[in-house]
Amino acid sequence: MMLVLMSVAVSLVSCIITHWIYRWRNPKCNGNLPPGRDNLVSAEGFMHKYLRNLVMNLVGNETMRTKLIPKVEKTICKNLQRWCGQASIELKDAVAKMEFGFGAKILLSYSESKSSKSLRQAYADFQHGLISFPLNLPGTAYRKCLQGRKKAVGIIKSILEERRATPETRKERDFLDLVIEEMKKKGSLMTEETAVDLLFILVFAAFETTSTALTLAVKNVGEHPKVLEELAKEHEAILRNRKNTDQSGITWQEYKSMTFTHMVINETVRLANIVPGIFRKVLKDVEIKGYTIPAGWIVMVCPPAVHMDPKQYDDPFVFNPWRWQGQELNSGSQTFMGFGGGARLCAGAEFSKLQMTVFSSLFGHKIQVESDQGWRYHQNSSCYVSKWLPHSNIGEEYDPRRCRSNLIKGNSVKFFYCQY
Numbered sequence: 001m002m003l004v005l006m007s008v009a010v011s012l013v014s015c016i017i018t019h020w021i022y023r024w025r026n027p028k029c030n031g032n033l034p035p036g037r038d039n040l041v042s043a044e045g046f047m048h049k050y051l052r053n054l055v056m057n058l059v060g061n062e063t064m065r066t067k068l069i070p071k072v073e074k075t076i077c078k079n080l081q082r083w084c085g086q087a088s089i090e091l092k093d094a095v096a097k098m099e100f101g102f103g104a105k106i107l108l109s110y111s112e113s114k115s116s117k118s119l120r121q122a123y124a125d126f127q128h129g130l131i132s133f134p135l136n137l138p139g140t141a142y143r144k145c146l147q148g149r150k151k152a153v154g155i156i157k158s159i160l161e162e163r164r165a166t167p168e169t170r171k172e173r174d175f176l177d178l179v180i181e182e183m184k185k186k187g188s189l190m191t192e193e194t195a196v197d198l199l200f201i202l203v204f205a206a207f208e209t210t211s212t213a214l215t216l217a218v219k220n221v222g223e224h225p226k227v228l229e230e231l232a233k234e235h236e237a238i239l240r241n242r243k244n245t246d247q248s249g250i251t252w253q254e255y256k257s258m259t260f261t262h263m264v265i266n267e268t269v270r271l272a273n274i275v276p277g278i279f280r281k282v283l284k285d286v287e288i289k290g291y292t293i294p295a296g297w298i299v300m301v302c303p304p305a306v307h308m309d310p311k312q313y314d315d316p317f318v319f320n321p322w323r324w325q326g327q328e329l330n331s332g333s334q335t336f337m338g339f340g341g342g343a344r345l346c347a348g349a350e351f352s353k354l355q356m357t358v359f360s361s362l363f364g365h366k367i368q369v370e371s372d373q374g375w376r377y378h379q380n381s382s383c384y385v386s387k388w389l390p391h392s393n394i395g396e397e398y399d400p401r402r403c404r405s406n407l408i409k410g411n412s413v414k415f416f417y418c419q420y
């Protein structure tokens, strides 16, 4: 009986996912459905290349090296400092808010505090019903998802229209400026609908995935003292080796040299399986192990099946960054699909890694954390982790001259900022 119920449940979930993906990938489908008819995910051929190139303008290596690295560092520092001043924070919420704020700023110069309409809430509604039974009735998650998308699209559209009507001279160009420039070109492929769809999907892609990965990275590192020790060693060595002691931020070379941090990130993304399925349309009949997959079918590739396969990874459920030692730390391969693979490999993979690396770097040498889930870590001259201690004992280990904040019991995670 249990088995029957389970198979029904699994089939139901697969049907729902397949339904969405079919709609997402099929440009001729009802345009009201997320993420929209002209979006990067469903675009094919030349249109896909064109949209992807635009995105690489925003998050490609050159932009990251020259523009994004200081912005990422500033944003993370500001947020870490803010968290330190609070009694406690819900880590996932706080990181998602930070990521959303940053993504919306570089894409649209949107600021939650300056806007009367909440784009973040619209995305929260959209996300709430993203994987739900496709029943468009009042009160259903599916309806909420559609309404969330409609609201988010409305806000993005009004920002776009406003910008086109009153082009101001901003100190710094955002992605929207680039998109509008594309729209003005003669015979441009960039229609208003395409622009809104692109911005809609990018805002979403930029915050939800990275915030999940970052939250899990903090948790994993907190639970593995040796990993934190190694992480701190790497970041302390970088600080020691700086010729200019007044250097204010992380350089591109330093970022590239953080090999252990990159191993931690790969391991976090492998275990997180943030995107449980990626989809491809079969273009011609394919024979696999005696089965024929007919042209036109949609195939779901399941990265967790590879990431958790003991033939690919020893003790696959164990968080062990050292398993990546000496390996190519590419964003995608046949055994590592956290960011997908091939021509559709996540366009923001490197950008997301940059954010996680900078976060880990600041985290590794400036921040102390305590969690009510039984782990905590902090650092004075050298970094270490200790098991959860009764509260009265913890305070004694902190050096009040170096730490800005005293210990306050938090119900989730508490950050402490240390001056160095």
Ligand code: HEM
Pocket: 040, 041, 052, 055, 059, 202, 205, 206, 207, 209, 210, 213, 269, 274, 275, 278, 279, 337, 338, 339, 340, 341, 342, 343, 344, 345, 346, 347, 348, 349, 351, 352
């Ligand atoms: C930990 C963070 C992230 C994870 C795990 C992740 C994962 C993925 C996956 C699995 C895909 C599908 C790839 C495929 O079909 O083979 C994808 C596509 C995509 N991602 Fe990400 N992503 C992350 C962060 C980001 C960020 C920060 C951005 C923003 C710039 C982004 C933008 C995109 C875009 C534009 C695509 C579509 C690429 C295409 O179809 O050419 N992602 N991502």
